[in-house]
Amino acid sequence: HNPEDVILSIEPHQGRYIKSFPLHESQRILAETSDELRISLHIYLSQDFIMELLSLGDRLCVIAPRRLKNMLNKIHQQAVR
Secondary structure (H helix, E strand, C coil): CEEEEEEEEEEHHHHHHHHHCCCCCCCEEEEEECCCCCCEECCCCCHHHHHHHHHCCHEEEECHHHHHHHHHHHHHHHHCC
């Protein structure tokens, strides 16, 4: 697979950390409000990246791509079983 454009919404407290310690060198801030930090990345959907996202738990919402959202949903559903 090629690198993909990823858009993430992160809750503000965690967002401050993500601003200080970016998830990837391509990280760009799209919006910053009292409700969220919205960032974009151009990144491979590697196992390491997915594990990093999983570590954010419910402080993260994947906006795009749909494929990444589905991957994380599947992992969370399997964990619940």
